[in-house]
Amino acid sequence: xxxxxxxxxxxxxxxxxxxxxxxxxxxxxxxxxxxxxxxxxxxxxxxxxxxxxxxxxxxxxxxxxxxxxxxxxxxxxxxxxxxxxxxxxxxxxxxxxxxxxxxxxxxxxxxxxxxxxxxxxxxxxxxxxxxxxxxxxxxxxxxxxxxxxxxxxxxxxxxxxxxxxxxxxxxxxxxxxxxxxxxxxxxxxxxxxxxxxxxxxxxxxxxxxxxxxxxxxxxxxxxxxxxxxxxxxxxxxxxxxxxxxxxxxxxxxxxxxxxxxxxxxxxxxxxxxxxxxxxxxxxxxxxxxxxxxxxxxxxxx
Numbered sequence: 001x002x003x004x005x006x007x008x009x010x011x012x013x014x015x016x017x018x019x020x021x022x023x024x025x026x027x028x029x030x031x032x033x034x035x036x037x038x039x040x041x042x043x044x045x046x047x048x049x050x051x052x053x054x055x056x057x058x059x060x061x062x063x064x065x066x067x068x069x070x071x072x073x074x075x076x077x078x079x080x081x082x083x084x085x086x087x088x089x090x091x092x093x094x095x096x097x098x099x100x101x102x103x104x105x106x107x108x109x110x111x112x113x114x115x116x117x118x119x120x121x122x123x124x125x126x127x128x129x130x131x132x133x134x135x136x137x138x139x140x141x142x143x144x145x146x147x148x149x150x151x152x153x154x155x156x157x158x159x160x161x162x163x164x165x166x167x168x169x170x171x172x173x174x175x176x177x178x179x180x181x182x183x184x185x186x187x188x189x190x191x192x193x194x195x196x197x198x199x200x201x202x203x204x205x206x207x208x209x210x211x212x213x214x215x216x217x218x219x220x221x222x223x224x225x226x227x228x229x230x231x232x233x234x235x236x237x238x239x240x241x242x243x244x245x246x247x248x249x250x251x252x253x254x255x256x257x258x259x260x261x262x263x264x265x266x267x268x269x270x271x272x273x274x275x276x277x278x279x280x281x282x283x284x285x286x287x288x289x290x291x292x293x294x295x296x297x298x299x300x301x
Contacts, residue, residue: 004076004077004079004080005077005080007073007076007077008077008080008081009022010022010025011025011070011073011074011077029066029067029070029143032063032066032067033140033141033143035059035063036059036060036063036137036140037137037138037140037141039056039059039060040137040138043056060110060137064107064110064111067103067106067107067140067143068107070103071100071103071104071107074094074100074103075091075094075095075100078090078091078093078094078095079091081094082094099143102139102142102143103143105136105139106137106139106140106143108136109136109137110137153250153253153254153257156253157246157249157250157253158246160249160253161245161246161249164242164245165242165245165246168238168241168242168245169242171238172209172238175209175231175234175238176202176205176206176209177198177202179205179208179209179227179231180198180199180201180202180204180205181198181201182227183195183201183204183205183219183224183227183228183231184197184198184201186219186221186223186224186227187201187219187220187221187224190220190221190224191219191220194217195217203217204217204218205231208228208231208232208235209231209232209234209235209238210235210239211232211235211236211239213232
């Protein structure tokens with residue numbers, strides 16, 4: 001139990017006495033995550049991968065070993081992260097939590113590829129599957145959520161405004177279906193190859209609603225052009241709506257975080273000043289000590 005608590009203090013306890021070591025471990029893992037993402041990107045260049053294949057392999061092994069140790073340590077200390085649950089339930093709750101799933105997906109491709117290589121299946125596996133496995137390492141970028149306060153703030157804002165965002169997405173989906181159906185009705189006879197059915201027309205509706213307008217599919221009839229203009233204008237409002245919701249929430253969250261830090265700083269300063277005052281006047285305080293029974297100075301006794 002003592003070892004478990006020490007491990008928990010090192011990796012996940014913000015209130016522990018080992019806060020500096022905790023921060024250093026977090027910073028080290030953040031740097032390792034960033035370097036592993038850079039390695040995946042650089043390794044996509046075939047000539048670089050061939051020339052430095054050994055370097056990439058050893059770096060990946062080291063990174064996976066460290067990420068695996070971190071994952072197992074968090075599973076080991078899950079009962080301390082969720083003290084209100086039984087040990088088994090605490091472990092299950094952590095394993096199925098979003099961040100734990102991200103941690104697992106960050107290391108799983110390596111072990112799948114290693115198992116396939118050991119069984120001689122790598123040569124017969126689809127290259128696209130292997131490529132997808134290796135690109136899954138990019139999911140490690142989501143591990144930064146745990147160590148970066150800015151990314152935590154984004155997650156908090158998204159959770160807080162999830163109902164408003166869901167309503168916006170729902171409205172967008174309704175408008176997307178309506179726009180696809182209307183443009184199909186108006187343009188199908190004139191352009192049967194461009195608008196063959198409603199779900200094929202959704203590509204044009206998405207490009208128009210998001211105001212991207214690729215121009216590969218577009219209406220040619222007068223009614224279709226009028227409809228496209230109306231949908232494009234509605235799309236501007238729909239894009240601005242979630243942007244306004246999130247930007248307002250971000251500003252509020254940032255201001256609250258600043259106020260919290262100022263309050264903590266003021267409390268620390270007040271505590272330091274109080275300690276200094278007590279230390280300077282300690283002799284006077286002892287001299288004017290009051291008897292708890294009669295309320296008179298102890299010197300009068």
